[in-house]
Amino acid sequence: MTVELDLTTDPVDLTAALVDIPSESGDEAALADAVERALRAQAPHLEVVRSGNTVLARTRLGRPSRVVFAGHLDTVPANRNLPSRRTDGVLHGLGTVDMKGGDAVMLHLAATVPDPKHDLTFLFYDCEEIDASRNGLNRVERDYPDWMTGDLAIVCEPSNGVVEAGCQGTMRAELRTTGVRAHSARAWMGVNAIHALGDALRVLAAYEPRVVDIDGCVYREGLQAVHIAGGVSGNVVPDEAIIRVNFRFAPDRTPTQAEAHVREVFDGYDLTVVDSAPGALPGLTAPAAQELIAAAGGTPVAKLGWTDVARFATLGIPAVNFGPGDPLLAHTQQENVPTDHITRCADVLRRLVTS
Known part of the structure; x- marks a missing residue:
């Protein structure tokens, strides 16, 4: 069944229409098709390009500055939270928060x-909720690099309608201990690798994370054990054990500096970095960012978590998060967004891009 979107309708109604087109990661074709059709038919002033299940659109008016808007089309798997429904000024359903409310504002x-005062670029991309290697922005950056450039990037992830500046970096590492197997009835003949993790767990329990103020935005670091594995069977002294740790670091550290810190904390352990992604500095001094702050009101806050703003920051483009919905409700069965969040975000961004 072909679904037609009305991009000129109220952004709340448009959010509900987007939610009602399922788009689990890897299965975004129907929604990407609908977005592409609507942009080509209802926004003739835009150049539109399709790349896989990513849809790109932009103005080319020769303005002295460009603002890039980015939003992913995919969601996590449904959890008995489709189709959308409304109750007392709240829109419920999968993707209302993460992040079809933001997509609807962008499309509107x-x-x-x-005729915006800035040239505008809109990136609607696929596969954000799964392995980073499949993220549609990788393809855009590789095949259409000029579409990633601008004076400010706004990722319309949920931020409670507050400007969230930059983001934390993230790193996962494995600590591995080795021992000697033995029958548990003759344990003195072996070396227990699980017991050898004890010191590392005590280090984690005593760890005091940094709290870092960057341009008035406070980033809280965190180093946590997120998985532990070991053991052979119920009567064998284990000869191998692993702790997986996650380090969320402030954007004043590079991934190299973050790795050096983790290695220092766990000095003497066999440690392997599994993956890592840089954070993003606030970027609030950019003129377009100052315009957004003025339009949104309030005080910008630090983004506690990693988002695709880091991709833009790596390219030297100031980037912030700004979108409707409470990020704490993302990926939950109870996902919902107050409709006035959507309306307010649409109004703020309209003020940003119009004279």
């Missing part, structure tokens, strides 16, 4: 602001 702006 794309179609209804043909």
Whole structure:
């Protein structure tokens, strides 16, 4: 069944329409098709390009500055939270928060602001909720690098309608201990690798994370054990054990510096970094960022978590998070967004891009 989207309708209604088109990661084709059709039909002022299940659109008006908006089309798997429904000023359903409310605001702006004061780029991409290697922005950066450039990038992830600046970096590492197997009835003949993790667990329990203020935004670091594995059977002294740790680090550290810190904390252990992604500095001094802050009101806060703003920051583009919905409800069965969040975010971004 072909679904037609009306991009000029109220952004709340548009959010509900987007939610009602299932788009679990890897299965975004139907939604990408609908977005592409609507942009081509209702926004003739935009250049539109399709790349897999990513849809790109932009103005080319020769403005002295460009703002890039980014939003992913995919969701986590449904959990008895489709289709959308409304109760007392709240829109419920999968993706209302993460992040079809933000997508709806972007699409509404794309179609209804043909003469913005900044040139505008809109990136609607696939596979954000799964392995980073499949993220559609990788393909955009490789095949259409000029579409990633601008004076400010706004990732419309949920932020409670507050400007969330930058983001934390993230690193996962494994600590491995080895021992000697033996029958548990003759344990003195072996060396227990699980017991050897004890010191590392005590280090984690006593660890005091940094709290870092960068341009008035406070980032809280965290080093946590997130998985532990070991053991052979119920009557064998184990000869191998692993702790997986996650380090969320402030954006004033590079991944190299973050790794050095983790290795220092666990000095003497066999440690392997599994993956790592840099954070993003706030970038609030950019003129377009200052315009957004003025339009949104309030005080910017640090983004505690990793988002695709880091991709733009790596390219030297100031980037912030700004979108409707409470990020704490993302990925939950109870996912919902107050409709006035959507309306307010649409109004703020319209002020940003119009004279």
